[in-house]
Amino acid sequence: MSAFFSARRWLWVAVLALAMGVAGWQVQHRVFQRRNAGATQAPGADLDRALQLPAAPGAPYDSTRLRGVSWVGSDSVTAAELAPLLRDHVTWIAQMPFGWQAGAAEPGIRTNTARPTGRRGLWGESDAGLVYTARLARQHGIRTLLKPHLWVRGRNAWPGDINMSSPADWDAWFANYSAFILHYAALAESARFDGLCIGTELLHATEPAHDKAWRGLIKRIRKVYHGPLTYAANWAVEYQQIRFWDALDYVGIQAYFPLSTAASPSLDTLVRGWQPHLRELAAWQKKVRKPIVFTEVGYKTTPDAAARPWEWPERTALPEAPDEATQARCYEALFRATWGQPWLKGLFIWKWYPGLAPDGPARRHADFTPQHKPAETVLARWYGQ
Structure with missing residues (x-):
């Protein structure tokens, strides 16, 4: 199990990161200044604190803590695309293949493991792409969590909508889902992936009535894959309703906790917004007695990023002035509030586009990624501690 959180860095990786650091960060800082010139800066004092002051004291450096990002699959991957991760002290990536469900009440699950034909x-x-990416990442000292997702057809549909209309349909769904996840368990075993997430935000499927089905599936998975297991539960209700945490190695939470309803809230407001969530998490974790990983956490480049962090930005109309300052403050508050918590074993930032250039597609820069924004500076500073 300790392999899941092992994050050894090879000497040449450190040398490369150091060599890139001085020149790379100077160039990047100038890019940040250019890009942020028109962004919302108020309150300026908080932006200064988020980007210039040293991080607040937390736990001592722990090399086993996951310093992760959610890696977006593309049509290729190169060592050059991994270099920014090394510079930012990232030690893990989550790779996310998909299964396809025709509707929330349809038990069938389609997979395209040779080369996906859905979406793009x-x-x-x-x-082949998952395995190649994991092997290349390992050569650079970066470990991989395999985290399969379900894509549900329907306007604004998400996996939490999946809900069968009869016990027979639930039996069929679990049979199909078992085949889906066991395929990836076998892949994770053969390619020596460092961890496997057995599901993501399947809100109705993880209700207590289905506990027996999950425990049976977990036993089957462990016969195929011998590494550590987690499940990525929704932050709002799901993580507390699940009863099979004791059968897994780690609790996974999609940590899109709301922090403030205000537009462009201050850093202090954001840190205070974490407090009720931290109290609840700490009390609950004492009962479940499993370490917690934030399997996803992130913030948009919008003034309301802290209000409903789980919502995607509008895809048809981009904001005139992306609020990179608020995104940076959200990152700073995340790390200040959570990074020193003894029950938190790491997190995966949502999300990271390999090869994204500073002047890349506007729609990429407008969403959750911290790349080429002040938030990336915050991320690198904390991951480097």
């Missing part, structure tokens, strides 16, 4: 047909989500 990305090689990086195929078995």
